[in-house]
Amino acid sequence: xxxxxxxxxxxxxxxxxxxxxxxxxxxxxxxxxxxxxxxxxxxxxxxxxxxxxxxxxxxxxxxxxxxxxxxxxxxxxxxxxxxxxxxxxxxxxxxxxxxxxxxxxxxxxxxxxxxxxxxxxxxxxxxxxxxxxxxxxxxxxxxxxxxxxxxxxxxxxxxxxxxxxxxxxxxxxxxxxxxxxxxxxxxxxxxxxxxxxxxxxxxxxxxxxxxxxxxxxxxxxxxxxxxxxxxxxxxxxxxxxxxxxxxxxxxxxxxxxxxxxxxxxxxxxxxxxxxxxxxxxxxxxxxxxxxxxxxxxxxxxxxxxxxxxxxxxxxxxxxxxxxxxxxxxxxxxxxxxxxxxxxxxxxxxxxxxxxxxxxxxxx
Numbered sequence: 001x002x003x004x005x006x007x008x009x010x011x012x013x014x015x016x017x018x019x020x021x022x023x024x025x026x027x028x029x030x031x032x033x034x035x036x037x038x039x040x041x042x043x044x045x046x047x048x049x050x051x052x053x054x055x056x057x058x059x060x061x062x063x064x065x066x067x068x069x070x071x072x073x074x075x076x077x078x079x080x081x082x083x084x085x086x087x088x089x090x091x092x093x094x095x096x097x098x099x100x101x102x103x104x105x106x107x108x109x110x111x112x113x114x115x116x117x118x119x120x121x122x123x124x125x126x127x128x129x130x131x132x133x134x135x136x137x138x139x140x141x142x143x144x145x146x147x148x149x150x151x152x153x154x155x156x157x158x159x160x161x162x163x164x165x166x167x168x169x170x171x172x173x174x175x176x177x178x179x180x181x182x183x184x185x186x187x188x189x190x191x192x193x194x195x196x197x198x199x200x201x202x203x204x205x206x207x208x209x210x211x212x213x214x215x216x217x218x219x220x221x222x223x224x225x226x227x228x229x230x231x232x233x234x235x236x237x238x239x240x241x242x243x244x245x246x247x248x249x250x251x252x253x254x255x256x257x258x259x260x261x262x263x264x265x266x267x268x269x270x271x272x273x274x275x276x277x278x279x280x281x282x283x284x285x286x287x288x289x290x291x292x293x294x295x296x297x298x299x300x301x302x303x304x305x306x307x308x309x310x311x312x313x314x315x316x317x318x319x320x321x322x323x324x325x326x327x328x329x330x331x332x333x334x335x336x337x338x339x340x341x342x343x344x345x346x347x348x349x350x351x352x353x354x355x356x357x358x359x360x361x362x363x
Contacts, residue, residue, distance in 0.1 A: 002032065006080050009033035010073060011066035013101050013205045017056035020203060022049060024083065024100040033082075037061065072206055076178040079104045087111065092224040095250050099203035099221065105177050106199030110168045115145035116286065117226035117247070119219075119240040120154025120233045121265045127340045128233035128265065131257050132157040134347060135230065138283025140167030142292070145198070147172065147225045149218065150187050154232045154240070159194060169198040172222045174214035177202045183210050201225075219243040227290055228253030230280060234268035241268050244277070253289055255280045258343060262336035281347050306350070309333075313341050314361060317351060321358035 012018060012026065012033055029047035030036040039047075044054045073080065081088045081102040089111040092098050104111070116139055120128060136146055136158050146162040147170040148155040162169040171191065175183040177200045182191045191200060203221065204214070216239060223229050223246035231254070234240040244254045256277040259266025273279050278289055287293075306314065316322070316330045328338050342359060345351045351359050 002034075004034040005032040006082060007034075007066045007070045008037040009082055009101055010080060010205055011060075011064050011069055012037060012057070013203075014064060014069065014207065015056055015060045016208075017053045018049075020099045021097055022053060024098070025049075027083065027100050037066065069206070073103075076206065077105060078177060078206075079108055081108065081111075089225055091226070092221065095220065095224040095246075097220065098224065101203060101205075102221075103177055103202050103205065104199050106195040106197075107168070108199065110145055110170065110198055111201070111225065113145050113168065114143070114292075115147045115170060115226045117147045117222045117229040117243060118154070118158035119148055119222065119229065119231055119243045120158075121235060121238055121240065122151055122153035122155075123235075123265055124153040124157060124233060125263065125265060125340075127259065127263075127344060128154055128257075129157055130344060131347065132232050133161045135232070135257070135280065135283050135286075136161040136167075137165050139286065140165040142283070142287055144287075144292075145170055147222050149173070149215075149222060150182070150184065150191060150200075152184060152186055156187055156190060158232075159190060163193055163197060167197070169194045170225060171198070171200050172218055172225070173200060173202040174204070174218040175202065175210040176204045176206050176208050178206055181206070181208075181210070215239055216242045220246045223247040223250060223252060226252065228255060228286065230255040230257070230286065231269050231272060231277070232257045233259060233263075233265040234272075235264050236267050236271065238265075238268050241272070244272060253278060255286055255289070260336045260339045260343075262339070281343075282349070306345075306348070309337075310341055310345055310350075313338065314345065314350060317359055317361040319360055321354055321360055324357040324359065327359065 025048050026036040041054050083100045087108045132154055140162050145168040146158050148158045150171045159169040171194050175181045182188050219242045223243050229244050229247040231240045231244050247254050254277040256269040256272040257280055352362055
């Protein structure tokens with residue numbers, strides 16, 4: 001891609017009145033962003049811009065310096081990809097509204113590797129944290145990159161686990177990706193580690209304001225970069241469900257981790273499963289659904305020791321079926337807690353759910 005079209009594309013992308021659809025319309029009409037920048041009002045109208053957008057573009061051209069803006073990008077060590085060039089992610093280009101411009105810090109090459117989106121609630125439970133660690137580890141050892149937002153909770157845990165297992169994390173931000181703009185700030189150090197092993201991605205140029213509506217819009221990129229989306233914990237109104245909807249709209253697989261019916265952060269995932277999302281108990285379930293051959297041990301959980309509560313529950317199970325009601329009475333624990341422990345033990349391959357509320361010990 002010619003440098004001139006990148007320089008002027010970056011400048012046009014700083015005009016807030018031009019969203020990704022209008023920017024893509026200009027790119028297709030003029031064939032390159034330099035020609036789009038040099039055009040006049042009549043040409044903009046022919047390209048499909050509204051009168052308000054035309055006025056905004058003309059005003060912006062009088063105050064913006066494309067070359068100066070580009071130099072700022074270079075100083076921040078930010079790469080820019082334009083739709084259609086070699087390193088632009090091919091899966092994202094297949095979506096309904098791909099961003100015409102992507103800003104990247106880190107290794108742009110991994111954007112065309114097989115990846116899975118892993119998203120979920122900020123209010124992560126211990127169960128959700130362990131599920132994220134175990135499922136993501138199994139995916140990473142099978143050479144699947146992980147895509148997520150940088151939010152604390154499930155998103156951050158998925159990216160941390162990817163790093164801990166020498167994987168290639170991709171964090172998609174709803175803000176610019178220069179150091180002062182990285183949001184949330186609590187995950188600034190995590191972002192720096194991601195740049196070393198994977199990459200940060202955003203469609204927002206330097207100087208763009210972080211607005212609330214950026215986050216659901218950003219989620220289409222998370223889903224678009226990925227062969228499928230896994231939701232680990234999410235309430236009914238969670239932004240993670242927006243990502244799942246984008247995945248469905250793009251004919252990508254949606255996976256969900258089941259959770260306790262008493263847990264607010266499992267209401268969204270349980271509802272996804274009711275609506276047809278694939279229930280996931282291990283990374284192998286995802287690998288199988290994507291028609292991949294496992295190249296390494298997918299049950300990363302096998303290397304993890306059981307907790308004291310898990311060992312306590314296992315003692316009351318045998319190779320003969322035990323009904324959950326009987327188990328709850330025996331262990332004298334809250335129903336929700338027992339349900340969560342049983343789900344984790346099943347993911348670890350320690351027990352099996354026979355259906356009808358009956359469980360057996362496997363090993």
